[in-house]
Amino acid sequence: MSQKVLYLQSKQGAFAVGANKIPHPGHGEVLLRVTAAALNPIDWKVQAYGVIVNRYPAILGMDAAGTVEEVGAGVTGLAKGDRVITHTQYENKHAAFQQYVLAVADFTAKIPAEVSDDEGASIPLGLDTAVIGLFGSQYAGLVAPWDQPGKYGGQTIVILGGSSSVGAYAIQAARLAGFSTIIATASLRHEEYLEDLGATHVVDRQLSPSDIKIEVESITSSPVKTVYDAISTKETQETGWLLLAQGGKMVVTLGALVQPGTGDTRQVLQVSGVPYAPQNRDFSRVFWRHLEVYLEDGDILPNNIEVLPDGLRGIAEGLERLQRNEVSGAKLVARPQETL
Numbered sequence: 001m002s003q004k005v006l007y008l009q010s011k012q013g014a015f016a017v018g019a020n021k022i023p024h025p026g027h028g029e030v031l032l033r034v035t036a037a038a039l040n041p042i043d044w045k046v047q048a049y050g051v052i053v054n055r056y057p058a059i060l061g062m063d064a065a066g067t068v069e070e071v072g073a074g075v076t077g078l079a080k081g082d083r084v085i086t087h088t089q090y091e092n093k094h095a096a097f098q099q100y101v102l103a104v105a106d107f108t109a110k111i112p113a114e115v116s117d118d119e120g121a122s123i124p125l126g127l128d129t130a131v132i133g134l135f136g137s138q139y140a141g142l143v144a145p146w147d148q149p150g151k152y153g154g155q156t157i158v159i160l161g162g163s164s165s166v167g168a169y170a171i172q173a174a175r176l177a178g179f180s181t182i183i184a185t186a187s188l189r190h191e192e193y194l195e196d197l198g199a200t201h202v203v204d205r206q207l208s209p210s211d212i213k214i215e216v217e218s219i220t221s222s223p224v225k226t227v228y229d230a231i232s233t234k235e236t237q238e239t240g241w242l243l244l245a246q247g248g249k250m251v252v253t254l255g256a257l258v259q260p261g262t263g264d265t266r267q268v269l270q271v272s273g274v275p276y277a278p279q280n281r282d283f284s285r286v287f288w289r290h291l292e293v294y295l296e297d298g299d300i301l302p303n304n305i306e307v308l309p310d311g312l313r314g315i316a317e318g319l320e321r322l323q324r325n326e327v328s329g330a331k332l333v334a335r336p337q338e339t340l
């Protein structure tokens with residue numbers, strides 16, 4: 001049986017729709033009919049810079065939602081017909097930009113009726129990056145809400161880039177952890193949306209780092225011990241560093257561009273949001289076991305989404321929009337089954 005897939009044909013080359021065999025799941029895997037696949041900045045970076053992927057033609061895509069078609073050996077808790085989301089990987093049988101994907105059961109979760117497949121596809125990479133960065137022991141190392149809900153009452157957290165996919169999930173994770181003051185930077189048109197997710201204050205992201213500091217100090221006098229910088233440009237890292245109290249931790253999603261000086265007790269930590277990374281695997285297995293309940297209870301809401309036209313063929317243009325920074329407060333989602 002054959003399926004349609006989107007190939008990145010060569011290093012820094014063009015995308016093209018092609019055909020490939022539908023695989024069978026191995027031990028610990030399920031075969032998914034992909035109804036929705038989300039686009040992430042990393043997908044355009046792989047094409048533009050030729051990084052991460054070594055074998056071509058390559059299939060990209062880290063986020064998929066769909067229906068279980070076949071269950072591999074050793075898998076419990078998933079059955080044919082289940083609607084699920086999965087954190088996919090850059091290997092041709094395991095990447096999201098195709099009509100059928102092999103999903104690793106450990107990082108696959110059922111979604112409730114309230115969450116559509118398109119919305120569900122926005123969850124895996126963005127949420128994993130937020131949750132691993134905040135609660136993973138290598139990163140901010142906060143106590144996870146499934147171990148102790150609401151531990152951080154009375155404390156403040158700052159999330160830079162609250163309207164990004166990762167930022168929107170970081171706000172919700174901080175709410176679950178109980179932070180009393182959750183300050184997010186974003187374009188102010190997203191204020192209401194971010195407050196619905198749990199931000200207590202939204203500060204205009206266009207302000208200079210020193211003006212953001214003035215705003216934050218007018219909101220709270222308590223020290224900022226945790227900053228999550230979802231954007232991690234030079235400017236946002238400088239802002240976060242300016243806000244971070246001694247002894248505090250700043251999580252960045254790209255390479256660290258600030259450094260503690262002598263006697264400085266602050267730390268900057270670059271998160272890997274990939275649950276397959278050896279340092280994240282055990283932590284992420286536990287988190288994905290809790291995820292179904294968070295989604296069922298409405299404790300984690302998906303990103304706003306925009307569905308792209310033309311199935312897999314619409315992805316190339318969507319990635320160009322992401323690269324040009326033209327997507328604001330939404331995740332782009334493609335429907336592979338609609339590929340002509």
Ligand SMILES: NC(=O)c1ccc[n+]([C@@H]2O[C@H](COP(=O)([O-])OP(=O)(O)OC[C@H]3O[C@@H](n4cnc5c(N)ncnc54)[C@H](OP(=O)(O)O)[C@@H]3O)[C@@H](O)[C@H]2O)c1
Pocket residue numbers: 040041042125126129160161162163164165166167185186187188190205230231233236252253254270271272273274322327328329330
């Ligand atoms: N380390 C990892 O494993 C990992 C995993 C996932 C993502 N990432 C990286 O993390 C970054 C974010 O990814 P994403 O998918 O969340 O991005 P995204 O959703 O595509 O980000 C778009 C949003 O960024 C906001 N933004 C842009 N510049 C900003 C600034 N200076 N201050 C505040 N907000 C700003 C925009 O906000 P407004 O619309 O409000 O203006 C827009 O809503 C990317 O660089 C990505 O490659 C890393």
